Amino acid sequence: MSIIQVNNLEKTFGSERALAGITFNVERGQIFGLLGPSGSGKTTTIKVMTGELKPSDGDVNVNNFNYKQFRKNDYVSSLGILSDKSSLYERLTVKDNLELFRKLYNAPKGSVERVLKDVGLESEIDKPVSKLSKGMKQRILLCKAVIHRPAILFLDEPTSALDPTTTEKIHDMLEELRDEGTTILLTTHNMDEATRLCDNVAFLYQGVIQDSGAPAELRHRYKRNEVHITYTDGTVKTVDRTEENRSLLDNVLFNEEAVDVRTDFPTLGEVFKKVTGKELV
Known part of the structure; x- marks a missing residue:
């Protein structure tokens, strides 16, 4: 059963169309990535999805x-949110900041120490x-978002610019x-992040989902049947992996001048570029 169901979602701001009828589902207990520039x-x-904006359609x-109920306390309390608007009280201690939110969400005592240990x-x-x-x-901020062990966690660029x-x-x-x-x-x-973490991803570009699927599935779908051979002098030769090139490719495995064969x-970033024609930056 999908815990998130988005059907033909549109959002416009005046004459600008930010979302042009996107559809996707997220299964319970998955990490789902929305990837796009x-x-x-x-x-x-x-x-x-967090109730800050209302859909224009869909x-x-x-x-x-339902999105019409997103401002209800029962819904809000089931969420954890980390966005560019998330903030902390600078003058308070780490403990005082997190205790405020522990009490707000009625999380058990000891939750502050637990989440801090999780992030070292x-x-x-x-x-x-x-x-x-x-x-x-x-x-x-992540500790603040998860201190009450939410059913759903929304993260907007959670590791941007971090070491x-x-x-x-x-x-x-x-x-x-x-x-x-x-x-x-x-x-x-971060495509390495998406490849490691996400069970499924969707490529979002110009308000449209261009393709979606598991990261490994997408990478296989867009691969070419080629072998790239790098030699000791730095030259790279690309050979189609076909029966007529079988002898050449077999010999490469025992050629000491071939230092890299792949x-x-x-990568997921290369797939995004193939799908949209744009770099993911």
Whole structure:
């Protein structure tokens, strides 16, 4: 049963059409990625599903709530949200910030210490937020979003501009949440992130879903039947993987001058470019 159902969703702002009738479903307990460049409609989609915007047309259902019910307390309390508007109280300590939200969502005592341990910041519990680095603040914002163990977590570019170590910690935490049953919808420019985390993705470009599927499935769908051979002098030769080239390819495996041999298996970013004709930046 899909926990998120989006059918022919349209959103216009005056004469500008931000979403042109998109449709997708997300199964319970999955990580689903909306992938696209800035201005493609990713953030608008999340704002509709979190009740910040109303659809211009179409239908949206999340966790058995219709979009007309998205402002109800029961719906809001089932969500966790991390967006560019998420913020912390700079003068308060990490503990005081998170305790406010623990009490607001009626999460159990001990939840603050648990989420801080998940992101490796338990030693910073008594530090004022103003003294934290950008990466630390991002991890605290994630703690704030998940302290009540939401049924659904919406993440808008959760690791943008973070260092690799911080990103790795956040990835670990998201995978743990998914394994515990939380459904996660995220937007990202990071194709390595999407490949690692997402069970399914949708390519959103100019307000239209251009293609969708599991990352590995999409990469296989758009691969070419070619072999790329790199030689010691730096030259690269591309050979079609056909029966007539079988002898040549067999010999390459024992050719000491061939230092790298690989099939054409595109990255998710390369697939996006093939589908849309645009880089994912």
